[in-house]
Amino acid sequence: MSIIIAVSVLLGLAIIFGMILGFSAIKFHVEGNPIVNQIDEILPQTQCGQCGHPGCRPYAESIANGEAINKCPPGGQATIEALANLLDLEVLELDGEHDENPVKTVAYIREDECIGCTKCIQACPVDAILGAAKQMHTVIIDECTGCDLCVAPCPVDCIDMLPLATNITNWKWQAPSAFSDHSHQLIATDKRPAVELES
């Protein structure tokens, strides 16, 4: 008899809580930002195609469908971490060969070498190159995402990818140097040899 009571009590509780959960799932349903949009927000929007997709949005869609998150060299490790955080995935190393710390560059056209072929204009994913046929072209620096896509099509190789120069307006405060600060290093870094710490 008692076993029946126990079972029925548990069953009753299960039904009640199930109903509450089901009710609240419908009642308090939150329309979230579609995951693709959220991923797209994180991607750097260089539209460089280095991930193998024609732009950031397609890659975002394909990440949402389970593609690896480590194929975005312009975003670097920071983007991977942000994606991993968003999607609750493991942080991966950047795929393929890439610089440790990619320097942000923008395209510069060596203007007296430009022959005005418009090939780079067609290649630019964000319309950041100005010019017309047989006229010299130039890059709108503020719009350039540094995607590299204009370099290859140039028939006379007159496009350089150069890092943006620092001047008094875009100058940035440096983080306090870690030199005097090694007491803060976490346990994982404690294995580093003494030479490195002293240097």
Added chain:
Amino acid sequence: MAFIKITSPHVQRPTKTADIMRLVIIATLPGLIAMTFFFGWGTLVNVVLASATALLCETACIKLRRRPVLFYLKDNSALLTAILLALALPPFAPWWVTVTGVFVAIVIAKHIYGGLGQNPFNPAMVGYALLLVSFPVEMTRWTAPFNLSENTWNILSFSDTLTIIFSSASDTNQVSALLDAYTGATPLDTLKHRNGLTTEEVWQTSTVMSNVGAWYAVSLCYFVGGIFLIYRKIFTWHTPIALLATLAIISAIFFAIDPDSYADPLVHLTTGATMLGAFFIATDPVTSATSNRGKIVFAAGIALLIYVIRTWGNYPDAMAFAVMIMNLSAPFIDQYTQPRSYGHKRAKQPMLKGSDTK
């Protein structure tokens, strides 16, 4: 000529971490003297032993972590931890108890977590709690105050104290004789294990309770040290006052309800480790809450836990456990007690998980 380029501010107050630690150590001196005066050389021996062990452990850890040894030793933090632990230990605790406690405090509670500033728990209290759980007999064998035997200053001689502390299994008889003569229960212990007596009866019958004055004196000394530190702005009044006030209020309420089965507020405030805890343990900045409001919540929590554990728990005193439990909740308290910044209508609410993806 080259001028150095560094960012502002270009002047700094000369008070440094080491100075703060040293001041706290100085503030413990009245308590230490009182302990020695009332309970014998044991505490002093413990302090010396613990300090030596702490410095050794600290040096070893810094060496292992390949850091500049002197730079870190100079901050006095290991010394302070050791002294606080030694003050909390029973005066006749065997040497290996002290050494184990200090080792746990410095190596496990501090350096394993990343060194000074990174430890989530108060190192001294971790050491103490571990000892209390592991060696209950040694840890509850408190020395009787000197006026228990005669009303003169009669404490165990220095050599005898050393014998007790450094005894090995071979001379058990001699040691146990000494121990029998000089140890007893603490007032809190007595009140806890009252064998059905009312509080009033305990007060009247127990010899321990008649000598409660020694405890009062020690607590007073800690109190004085604490006031000194507040005066020197080492910490704010929030933590100790909130702790003592909460404890007083709770105990007063229960004492008012049922004076027969609950101890009065004075006993709670002045016996055991209450004063030591309120001024020296709970105020440890590393492991407590940050803001002033947070500190009040933190200290009130400790007081509440002390009372609960003392009254209904298994242990007569509860400072270590209460502090450690509140240490755990300090980050949580910080989240909810952000102060209202200038120009804001209300204090900021903690960040929710959902909002940080925005």
Added chain:
Amino acid sequence: MGKVFAFHGGIHPPENKHQSTQCPIAIAPLAKVLNVPVQQHIGAPAKVCVNIGDKVLKGQRIADAQGKVSVPIHAPSSGIIKAIAEHPVPHPSGMPALCISIETDGLDEWIEHSGLEDFRTLSKHQLIDYIRDRGIAGMGGAGFPTAVKLHLGDDHIVNTLIINAAECEPYISADDLLMRERASQIVSGIDVLQHLLAPSHIIIGIEDNKPQAIRALEIAIQDCKYNIDVVGVPTKYPSGGEKQLIQLLTNVEVPNGGIPADVGIVCQNVGTVYAIHQAVKHGESLISRVVTVTGDGVAKPQNYQTLIGTPFSLLLEAAGMYTQKTSRLIVGGPMMGFSIDKLDTPVVKTSNCIIAATSTEMPAPEPAQACIRCGLCEQVCPVQLLPQQLHWFAKGQEYQKAQQHNLFDCIECGACSYVCPSNIPLVQYYRHAKTSIREEQQDKRKSDLARERFEAKQDREQRAVDEKAAKRKARAEQAAKAQAEKKAIEKAPVLTPQVQLISLQNALKAANSTVLIAQQKLTDQTAQGNSATLDLCNLQLQKAQKQLEQAQLALDAFESKNETPAVDTKKLKIAAAQANTKLLKAKQALKGAIEKSQPGIELLESTISQLESEAASATTMYLAATQESTTIEKAAVTSEAELAATTPIAPAIKASNDSKDCKKLKIAAAILRAKLKKSQTQLALLGEQPPTQPDYQKLEEEITSLQQKLVTAEQEYQHSVALQPELNSTVPVKPALKSIPEQSAAAIIVDNKKLKTIAAIARTKAKKAQNELDKLIESGQQDSLVAKQLIEDLTRLNEKVLSTQNTYQTAKGPTTNAPEDENEQLQANFAKAQNLYDKASAALIKAQADNSPAVEKMETSIAKLKSRVDSAHNALTASSSNNQE
């Protein structure tokens, strides 16, 4: 005395003000060169409105305000503009910025100026504009344009005007001395502000460590008719912070994200008030200020009335700087000022103090220890933040949490760093975090923009594709329709040859007339000597002529088709026979189709009938057509003759024809090359299979023949290309028209450009081929056919590059119509190249110093530039020697 409230936190650093208050304000010596930065205020930098070499007078405007939040800049003394270039400025980055350098003439000659008789007669807006034109910006530290703050009265109700005279930073005593010595002027400045803002209450907030200044001000305000108080606030840093002073004096907090005017308060620095007085009373622009020179590194700490642009070195010298002892130079106070390392940094409108500190006075910071969360920083924070939490977040780059903890409310006063027992540079962490967050936000904006632009581009491309598809569809529909119509027409009586002839004749007439018009225009333009439009007319003429030709051709063809039967019976016979055979064939096909019962029978039948009728009608229509056609032919011939007679540009046309030929040749060569390549690849493919196949040999033969052809074609092409310049150069010799040389020159320039392009492309191709070859060699396939081919290609390409470059050079040669001009151009070229090279090498050095990853790239480009410089130099010397000859 009003009531004083309190703000949270604050510190009491050693004041160190007494050193510099012993002496009165002295006049700083006049510098030989004043470097005046164009940006000394918050907002847009002023726009330079003088030129190098201009003579300027003291107080003359040398840069105009740009935009709303900006102020003009005035010359601090008379002299000559020596340079407008980058120069070190007082900025924490230590980077240079645009400065106007004035070489002073020592006369200190004022421009004509006078104050306002009575400022109350001016409207408020006029008065504010007047103040703005005097270049006045906040002198307390930030340098916010004062006019913007004064306009606040327009849309805010201002109850309280606070004059900030707290000067809470240690060491600084500029405002203190100013108040002691010039209190009445300050009060007169307050009069102006009172008039403009009409506050109900004016409070002068001053720290109580300046009793002399308080007394001086109290005496000065005795005659004031309005509600004004001098309130001493307790000495506590940072009581001089705008928000802190407001809280001290009114117990009101400026809401987060708002400005003091939102709560009815406007705050002005006492130095600014003095500047307003100087401007309104005397018409003097803001060209000088009081600067405290102090610290243990100088012998006589003192305040100096200093012209803007004076280098710090001059002030320090005047105060007797111990160069050896000074270890740190600080602009501003020790709490918020920044250190500089260049002594020629100039004084700007916001520089209130310069501290030459010794190493004992301000020792280098000790290494930071671990944060023990002592909470001292929290106790002193005037904004009631949690500095230690912010520090953890800033260090861990958890910027979102940092922002949630109100990082951006931090005023960077440095109180937390000051008290930190562990020497943690907290403020630097916050500054870094703030700039990082701003950068992140900027990146975010940029990426959003990029996304928008990318999507726009995609949309556009999609639209283009859609449009193309739509057009194609429309064309297909149209074609179908046309087909249907054609069928309908075919079924209906066809256009008679007569009608066709008439239309053709009409076309010819029209073409003729256009040619005539064009010629008329050309002659007109020639007469006017308008060379620019001449070109265009010429082109039009050519086009018209072409049309004429085409019309003629069409007519001829039509006529010959229709004529032949009549003129020649033989031809007619042949045509008849052809028609008959066609008929026969068609009939046979019909038969076959019928036998096989295929579908197209009807069509065949109709064609047959059509063919029959065509054959018949051709003969009948012929006779009528002949007469008319002959007359028109005559007309055409005469018009052509006319054309020939009136075309003075024959040589030019010839030249263009030649270039056309050249193009044709080039195309032929390209086609041959493509063929060759194709067959070579085929060969290569075959080569992999057993070579016994007959195809192989055939292909090889083909290839050799093709190669020969290619070689001849290319030779021809090059020959013609080489000829071309000669042709071109011969053109101007013919003096048919005045404008011809110019035309041909233009043509040559165009050709040159083309040649340049060709050369560039060839060069790149050669480069690419070389790369491929390298790759192949690396992979050990030297013997392979492909490699050989590549080598051939490469040598060919290289030759081509050389030849085109040569032709380019030769083509360029004859263009030297005016050697002087060319010489000049060459010089300019050379200078430009040199300049570029210099810049690039400078950049390289910098990059090398910074270990920038772009160094390699830069090096190659520098090498390129170097070669360019050399070539430019060579060309220059060559041309100049030519000229001498």
